Amino acid sequence: MSKRQGRQSSGKRNSSSSQSRRRLHIPHRSRHVPDSEWRRTYPGPVPPQWQEIAEAKGFSIVGRVRDRNHVVLRCRACGADTVQKSFALRTALPICGGCLETRRLQDAAKCGFTLLERDEMHHKYGHYRLPCGHAARLQFGRVERLAREGKAAGRAGFHCPTCYAARLSSDAAARGWTLLGPDPEANPNYRSYRHDGCGHTQRVAIANMITGRFGCEQCGTCWSAAPSEIYVLAFEVPKKGNFIKLGYSRDPESR
Ligand SMILES: [Zn+2]
Ligand SMILES: [Zn+2]
Ligand SMILES: [Zn+2]
Known part of the structure; x- marks a missing residue:
């Protein structure tokens, strides 16, 4: 997001329209298109029937950009401008980029997170600052669920991956083991550990590492x-x- 703002301020000014000074939200499918393309006004009037459709869906068309297929929609609720294909305007309910961003910021705040920026590699992910100070890459949908449902009974909710790994490491160290990483068999309740005493590596259930109810498969140092x-x-x-x-x-x- 900060990236886009930066691009905007350095972006080429379009001769005729005031849109070039406003922030323009681009749907994720079109983000590979250079910003300058969206700043280029398409000469041609807005067909009145398009305007009618836009009004019915909570927008007004404030311009045509890039080519004959694209329009700029201004949201009636928040005033933000979003580029859409005229086809999408006619056949679907367009999403306002401004409302979407506001919703994501609010969801983050409800969880005690700060949304730092959207992930440029994957449109479903954002980078967040967690209450502990660590940063994490999280799915927007997951944060939205967490904001809506809170920590559901019987479920862990969300814990910072960095803090959690540090806790598992210290639990292991207390037993004379070193946490190496995720379970090679991909069980979320297990991790891979190395026995400090003999150097042997094996998978151990997290709960067993805490209670010490397991044994080293190599040297036999075990719970009994x-x-x-x-x-x-x-x-x-x-x-x-x-x-x-x-x-x-x-x-x-x-x-
Ligand atoms: Zn909006
Ligand atoms: Zn943390
Ligand atoms: Zn051992």
Whole structure:
């Protein structure tokens, strides 16, 4: 977005129209076309029936640009200008680039994100600043859902990929392992780790790395071999009386 603004200020001024000074939104399918093409007015009147269609769809046609097939639509709601094919105007409901951008900025704000810029490589993605300060490339649709639904019950919502990776790394380090990357079998609940003790690499469930309930497939250092503690548990069984359980566990807190 900032890119487009920059281009606009340095862009060639068109002789006749005031449109050249206004920001012009270009649909993503046409973004490969040089900006100068859109600044070139097409000589010819706007057919009255096109204007009628535009009015019915919330726009007014303020000019024709590039060639006989393109018009500039001014949005009645926000006043922004968007280029459209006259064919698209007649057959579909055109999207206002200004309204779309405002919606995306609002969605980001609702999530506590800042939309930095749109991804120039993929029209469905944008670059965001997250509350933790890290930047992330996210799908617009995903941010829109998150803004609409919030963190749905039972779902993780969204966590910063950078912070999350740092947490998984420190969880692993606490067990004597190093986080290498995603699971080679592509299970989102697993990661690839290296055992610091012997250098062996294997996939481990994230939950097991946190609790330590797994073993090294090479050197055998594992959960059952880890140091354990004796524990005493007192409990009551209805109609049978009071019992004391004497046990041996690596993680007595979990008993
Ligand atoms: Zn608009
Ligand atoms: Zn972060
Ligand atoms: Zn090992």
